[in-house]
Structure formats: C-alpha cells, structure tokens
Amino acid sequence: xxxxxxxxxxxxSEFGTALRESVYMFPLIEGLHLIGLAVALGxxxxxxxxxxxxxxxxxxxxxxxxxxxxxxxxxFLIIFATGILLFVATAAKIITLPVFFxxxxxxxxxxxxxxxxxxxxxxxxxxxxxxxxxxxxxxxxGFTSLTLWSLVxxxxxxxxxxxxx
Amino acid sequence: MSVLELFKALQSSAFGRxxxxxxxxxxxxxxxxxIAGMILLLASVLLTSLNLLGLGLRSVPLTEIQRSTxxxxxxxxxxxxxxxxxxxxxxxxxxxxxxxxWAKFILLGLALLVYFTLYRWVAARDSNQxxxxxxxxxxxxxxxxxxxxxxxxxxxxx
Numbered sequence: 001x002x003x004x005x006x007x008x009x010x011x012x013s014e015f016g017t018a019l020r021e022s023v024y025m026f027p028l029i030e031g032l033h034l035i036g037l038a039v040a041l042g043x044x045x046x047x048x049x050x051x052x053x054x055x056x057x058x059x060x061x062x063x064x065x066x067x068x069x070x071x072x073x074x075x076f077l078i079i080f081a082t083g084i085l086l087f088v089a090t091a092a093k094i095i096t097l098p099v100f101f102x103x104x105x106x107x108x109x110x111x112x113x114x115x116x117x118x119x120x121x122x123x124x125x126x127x128x129x130x131x132x133x134x135x136x137x138x139x140x141x142g143f144t145s146l147t148l149w150s151l152v153x154x155x156x157x158x159x160x161x162x163x164x165x
Numbered sequence: 166m167s168v169l170e171l172f173k174a175l176q177s178s179a180f181g182r183x184x185x186x187x188x189x190x191x192x193x194x195x196x197x198x199x200i201a202g203m204i205l206l207l208a209s210v211l212l213t214s215l216n217l218l219g220l221g222l223r224s225v226p227l228t229e230i231q232r233s234t235x236x237x238x239x240x241x242x243x244x245x246x247x248x249x250x251x252x253x254x255x256x257x258x259x260x261x262x263x264x265x266x267w268a269k270f271i272l273l274g275l276a277l278l279v280y281f282t283l284y285r286w287v288a289a290r291d292s293n294q295x296x297x298x299x300x301x302x303x304x305x306x307x308x309x310x311x312x313x314x315x316x317x318x319x320x321x322x323x
Contacts, residue, residue, distance in 0.1 A: 027321040031314045034203075038313065042208020056225065056233050063224050071211075071221065153204075154197055161193050 004095055011092035019089035026089060033082040040075025041149050043068050051142030053133055061129030065122065093163050103155035110148035117141040172257035185255030198248035203313060205241030209234035210309045213288065217302025219295070227298075231288045265322055269315035276308035 001009075010016050019026055049055035050064045087094060094100050121128070121138055128135060166174070175181050215221030216230045253260060260266040279301070287301045 027318050030321075031317040034317050035207075035310055035313060037200075038204050038207035039211060042204045042211060045204065045208055046212060056229070059225060064222065067220075067222050067224070071215070153200060157197055157200060158193060161196070 007091035007095035010088045011090065013088070016088045016091065019085060029082045029085050029089075032078055033086060036075045036078030036082060037153070040072055040079055041153065043072050043075065044145065044149065047072075048142040048146045051134060051138050052146075053139070057132040060125075061134070062125040065125060065129075090163065094159060097159060097162050099155050099158045099162055103152055103159065106148050106151045106155060110145060110152060113141060113144045113148060117145075169258070169261055172261050175254050176257040178254075181254045181257070184251055192252070195248045195252050198244050199252065202241045202244030202248060205237045206245060207241075207309060207313060209238040209241065210305060213284075214302040214306035217287065217298045217305075219299065227288055260319070263319055263322055265315050265318040269312055269319060272308055272311040272315055276305070276312055279305050279308060 011020075019029070046055050047064055047068060050057070050059070050061060056064065117138075121135075121141070128138070176185075212221060212234055213227070213230050216223070216225070216227050222230060283301050284305050287298055
C-alpha cells in the first residue's frame, strides 16, 4: 500500500469522516493545536532566548530549563496528539501538499537539534549554565531551534491555506 | 451610524478595497504575523500567570518576570492588532453576523481590563496574598486562552 493510499484510507475511515464533518469537534481540535503551539513554542522561545543571552541573562540556564520542561513537553504532547487527529481528518488532501513534508522535515531537524543539545549539553547544565554569555555551540543550538520551529509554524500555517486552493 | 454601517463603510473604503485586492499570499503573511503575535503574547502571559499560580519559573520574582516579558507582550499585541485589522477590514461585513467574532472581542475586552487593573496591581507587589495572586493568574490565563480559542472558531463559522 502506498502512502497516498494509506492517507486515503485514513481520510475515508469512519473516524476520519466523522472528525472532518463535525461542526464543533474539528474547530476544537484546531483550537487545541493552536493553544499547544503557543504553550510549547512560546515557552521554548524563552529557553532559546536565554541560551542566546537575551532573556533573564543573570539566571542560570538550569533554572529556566528544568521548571519549564514539564510544560514544554505537555504542550508538545497536545500538539502531536491534535496534529495526528487533524491529519487523519484531512489526510487525502494534505498528503498531496509538498509543504506538509517540508513541515515534517523541519520538525525532524528541530528534534535532532534538541536531542543533540540534551545529550551534549543539557545533562551537565550546572557546569556551564551560570554565565550570561554561553558557549558558542549552545548559542548556536538556541538560534537553530528558533529558526527551525519558526519554519515549522510557517509551513504549518500554509497547509490549510494551500488546501483550499 | 450603526455598527453594521461602520463595517460596510470600512470594507468599501479605498483602503479596504486596496487591502482586499492584494495578492492571496499577502493574506498568508498577515495570518503568519497574527500567529507570531499570538505566540509572543500568550507565552508572555503564560509565563507571568504560571508565576502567579506558583508554577513555572518559581525561583524568579514576579516583578522580574513581568519586566523581562513586557517588551514581548507589547510586540505581540502590536503585531496582533495590526495584522488583525488588515485581515478584518477587507471582509468586515462577513464578521458582523459571526457569534464567535463578538465573543472574541468581549473576551479580549475582559482580558485587557484584567491585565491593566488586577494583573498589574498584583504583579507590582511581590508579597501578595496567595489566593489573590492565584485567582488573578488563573483568570488572566483563562481569558487570553479564551480569546485565542474564539479567534480560531471565527474562521470555521464564517
């Protein structure tokens, strides 16, 4: 079964059809996707700005990273769950849009960047995180995260925009 | 002049027709500006509200959080208002009968009212009664999230 056939199957399933045709459920899921985005990316934005030395530069990085982590992960969980539902509901159309694959690609790159940061730097944040100017690699990770997630949002917003054309 | 007449006048004004006649890609840029503004504003509100609720960046004093997020809050609000007006004006009359449009602006009015009165008053004092701080944080966050939710619903019921 090809990817397009699989998308069509999801799209035409009872669940996918019910979601797509529901008056309140679909906008509600869209709304949650948006709120999750503001929570996860908004807070991640503050973490990235701290890494760049632009937000609370006198505060040790660990004291920004650790207390915000559960909120960040919670937000991302909401985005992923609602994102999957939104995909199921409109899979047949979305799978034909190149911008959807750009979005997935940017998410993958942002994930790799976050994983690299976590493994290489995040674990011993106590050793380097107390300075206001941080190591170049750390600042680079913050900048990369900001850029990639912005591209994810741009590509994501273009999905419904291009679906209606 | 009634509100509907005002909306009609805005939409049919030279400016309204000019913005409405711009390329569709321009609409996408406006909507992206609206989302960027929303992220900045909601993240600033969230960080401050969590602090009021005794969550999030607890080690940072509230006044410090308030001070360091103020610029982002105002940048976000400015982006939202400018992009919002440009989205609204060329299609003003189509929003008139949309219940979620009015719900959004009632919630926005309440959110701004709380922000400029209770929220500011509480945020200016670090040593608050805890229940007042928590109630303010919860109220402010709920109202702003309500604005975002109602806003997202507008487009589905146009």
